Amino acid sequence: MSFQIIGDSCCDYPYLEDDFTWIKRVPLTIELDGETFVDDMSLRCAMLISKMAASRNAPKSACPSPGSFYEEYDCGADDIYVVTLSDKLSGSYGSAVVAANMFKESHPEKNVFVFSSKSAASGEIAVCKHILALAEAGAAFDEVVSKTLEFINNLTTYFALETLEVFRKNGRLSHLQSIITGALKLKLVMGGDETGNVCVRGKALSIERAVSKMAELIAERCKARDMSESTLYISHCQCPDRARQARDKIMELVGFKDCLFLRAGGISTIYANAGGIIVAY
Numbered sequence: 001m002s003f004q005i006i007g008d009s010c011c012d013y014p015y016l017e018d019d020f021t022w023i024k025r026v027p028l029t030i031e032l033d034g035e036t037f038v039d040d041m042s043l044r045c046a047m048l049i050s051k052m053a054a055s056r057n058a059p060k061s062a063c064p065s066p067g068s069f070y071e072e073y074d075c076g077a078d079d080i081y082v083v084t085l086s087d088k089l090s091g092s093y094g095s096a097v098v099a100a101n102m103f104k105e106s107h108p109e110k111n112v113f114v115f116s117s118k119s120a121a122s123g124e125i126a127v128c129k130h131i132l133a134l135a136e137a138g139a140a141f142d143e144v145v146s147k148t149l150e151f152i153n154n155l156t157t158y159f160a161l162e163t164l165e166v167f168r169k170n171g172r173l174s175h176l177q178s179i180i181t182g183a184l185k186l187k188l189v190m191g192g193d194e195t196g197n198v199c200v201r202g203k204a205l206s207i208e209r210a211v212s213k214m215a216e217l218i219a220e221r222c223k224a225r226d227m228s229e230s231t232l233y234i235s236h237c238q239c240p241d242r243a244r245q246a247r248d249k250i251m252e253l254v255g256f257k258d259c260l261f262l263r264a265g266g267i268s269t270i271y272a273n274a275g276g277i278i279v280a281y
Helices: 045-054 066-073 094-105 122-136 140-153 165-169 175-184 207-223 240-253 265-272
Strands: 005-009 021-024 029-032 034-036 059-064 079-086 109-116 157-160 187-192 196-206 231-236 260-261 277-280
Touching: 005 029, 005 066, 021 066, 029 045, 029 265, 034 109, 045 265, 066 079, 079 094, 079 122, 079 140, 109 140, 122 140, 122 231, 122 260, 122 277, 157 207, 175 207, 187 207, 196 207, 207 240, 207 277, 231 240, 231 265, 240 260, 240 277, 265 277
Parallel strands: 005 021, 005 079, 079 109, 231 260
Antiparallel strands: 029 034, 029 059, 157 187, 157 277, 187 196, 231 277
């Protein structure tokens, strides 16, 4: 049986991987000060960061239409696996589900399943890579679905940001939180909860300490688990040295099998901003 993995454009880009045919991305769009940017491989994120810094407004994202997902489903594959941003963060999941229902009506012989990653960025790629390994090993569609749902339930995502300006501008930080973090120059370690919402996991007085705090949180969470066959995924926004620092600190404490670095796409960039890292496993 042939298969295709489809993600929205918050699935970040692995380095040193020229063959992207194993995953197709359906782009979200980003609007800032009257300009609309399509979040595909042609988007220059450094330019987007500059425009964000110069603007008093927060960038806004829009999920793909059901029609955009439908077009990608019509790819000839027998089994279609779709991975989106957490359904608590974006309408991308709902749009993909509407498209899947439409597609299955006209193609009843096809298998389609839409996963809410309960995550974003590196977390989405972690889910996609899990699906890829199962499908390439010849697992049946229902087995891939059940094992991937189990993987998502155990997926953990953390992020540490150099700046919380976008969160302040778009209201995801309360006014009081904005004042306190700004006055104290705090760096927050944030992450996803069990439902896919974003919450604060820790605080630090510098981004370096925030990365160390993140490593400690991961070590504590993994202390009773065997991670020797697990991969650590790190998305970074214009900060490869910080990503390597995070990898070294985490893998010093936890015995992950390996680490995959990812380049932030547009959606990751508008939230992580320059200097931000997003870690998933």
